[in-house]
Amino acid sequence: MxxxxxxxxxxxxxxxxxxxxxxxxxxxxxxxxFTFAVYSSASSTPETLNNAPIAIVDEDQSPLSQRIVSAFYPPYFTYPEMININEMDKGMDAGQYTFALNIPANFQRDVLAGKSSALQLNVDATRMTQAFSGSGYIQQMIQSEVNEFVAGYRTTSSLPVELELRAQFNPALxxxxxxxxxxxxxxxxxxxxxxxxxxxxxxxxxxxxxxxxxxxxxxxxxxxxxxxxxxxxxxxxxxxxxxxxxxxxxxxxxxxxxxxxxxxxxxxxxxxxxxxxxxxxxxxxxxxxxxxxxxxxxxxxxxxxxxxxxxxxxxxxxxxxxxxxxxxxxxxxxxxxxxxxxxxxxxxxxxxxxxxxxxxxxxxxxxxxxxxxxxx
Structure with a gap:
């Protein structure tokens, strides 16, 4: 039975x-x-910033603004597309750029004079993952370039304690x-x-x-x-x-x-x-x-x-x-x-x-x- x-x-x-x-x-x-879905899930839509398109409006045309422009490069960003102020909104509306940075006139002069100066960063928030992480990247990069330009040299602070990072089970993350x-x-x-x-x-x-x-x-x-x-x-x-x-x-x-x-x-x-x-x-x-x-x-x-x-x-x-x-x-x-x-x-x-x-x-x-x- x-x-x-x-x-x-x-x-x-x-x-x-x-x-x-x-x-x-x-x-x-x-x-x-079990084939395409697995492959696409693993290889597409990276969580980290990767080849984000950026455009820059350089109204200052100074050594400091050129230094900021040259800081953007792959793999985090595409090479910056230099545009004028009239093209910025059109490009953002058309989805051509995730970020559009506007460097105002007299930016270097105000920085060297110790005056307050502001840059305008336009972000396409519909690209949520890259917009969130990319805006933080850009802020840090601009701050670093401005500080080094004002100081006149590139330096890194040395801490009394050195942190050794070991990523277990996935060393390259x-x-x-x-x-x-x-x-x-x-x-x-x-x-x-x-x-x-x-x-x-x-x-x-x-x-x-x-x-x-x-x-x-x-x-x-x-x-x-x-x-x-x-x-x-x-x-x-x-x-x-x-x-x-x-x-x-x-x-x-x-x-x-x-x-x-x-x-x-x-x-x-x-x-x-x-x-x-x-x-x-x-x-x-x-x-x-x-x-x-x-x-x-x-x-x-x-x-x-x-x-x-x-x-x-x-x-x-x-x-x-x-x-x-x-x-x-x-x-x-x-x-x-x-x-x-x-x-x-x-x-x-x-x-x-x-x-x-x-x-x-x-x-x-x-x-x-x-x-x-x-x-x-």
Whole structure:
């Protein structure tokens, strides 16, 4: 009897895989988010200032103004475009420049005379990340050039204490190291919920769920088949992306055991696939299911610690998110992939994901059983 149940679970899972294979939209989604989405997340939209376009209106035409102009160069800024005052507003309105600096006439004379003088910096705030960091860069650069010009020489202050900076696990502070690995973690959660929920809704819309009800299979076998089949698909896609996109194309070094990370991902999938089934039983159509995913997935990803450290969040948010599988999945993934941690370090996240998965699976099974009986 036990082996018969295992055979039923296996064959029902194979049926799910064949259904997925005949769904080109889902296949495209899997390939896209584990290839292009991972690569673009790691290599685009840098958090640091990078080649920000800047234009300068030099009405002073003095050695000091020329010194300020020459301070802007790649990789932080593009080479400054020298424009006149009439072109500044037009260029900002057209989105040609992120920054437009206006150096007024008699600027050097006022600085040398000790008079108060002001520069005007126009910032395109729609480019929020670069506008925020770039304005601070420009202020520091101008202040440094003015001080050195007034002093007549370039100097650096010497402190009695020397600070040696050691960046652990990411010596060059490469954003793509963090972005690519965290994107895989987020994609595992997102895709597992989508695939399992879509598989159930697809059967309901096509009427094949009624065929299953007349077969000698139990609700537990049907649900477990969906969990293992969609989980295997996500694990294979994540493994391929980790080896060929992250470690190969992006050349990101993975410190820990990939096999241990995949085992942890399987425990997280136990909970998230159950969550996908639960949401699918609540939705009556695929559009409703999509709206439910938005309401659930955004908090899971944004508050799990993958985007913002959990220590920066309010205590009530930290306490609530402790019962989310993504919190422990992110903790486990960062420890293994970034710091090379072993099972002796990550056994607690493993245990938490297993227990949370059991709870999620129970409620999803209960809801799925009620839905099946209602349809029968």
């Amino acid at each position: 036990f082996w018969k149940k295992l055979e039923n679970i296996y064959r029902l899972g194979v049926k799910e895989l064949w259904s997925l294979w005949r769904d080109p939209a889902m296949l495209f989604l899997i390939i896209f988010i 490469e954003k793509k190291w963090f972005g690519s690995l965290m994107q895989i973690v987020n994609n595992v959660t997102m895709l597992s919920i989508i695939l399992t929920g879509a598989a159930l809704i697809r059967e309901r819309e096509h009427g094949t769920i009624e065929h299953l009800l007349v077969m000698p299979v139990t609700v537990f076998e049907i649900m477990l088949a969906k969990v293992w089949s969609m989980g295997v698909v996500v694990l294979i896609a994540a493994s391929v992306s980790l080896h060929f996109v992250v470690m190969g194309l992006l050349d990101v070094p993975v410190q820990g055991s990939v096999a241990l990370f995949i085992c942890g991902a399987a425990l997280s999938l136990f909970a998230t696939t159950s969550m996908g089934i639960f949401l699918a039983t609540m939705a009556k159509s695929m559009p409703q299911f999509g709206l439910l995913i938005v309401l659930i997935l955004m908090p899971l990803q944004m508050l799990s610690g993958g985007t913002t450290p959990r220590e920066n969040m309010p205590d009530i948010v930290q306490n609530i998110m402790f019962f989310a599988p993504t919190t422990h999945f992110v903790d486990m993934g960062q420890a293994i992939l970034f710091r090379g941690a072993g099972i002796e370090v990550v056994w607690q996240p493993f245990l938490c994901m297993f227990l949370i998965g059991l709870v999620f699976f129970y409620f999803a099974f209960k809801r799925f059983k009620e839905t099946i009986h209602t349809m029968a």
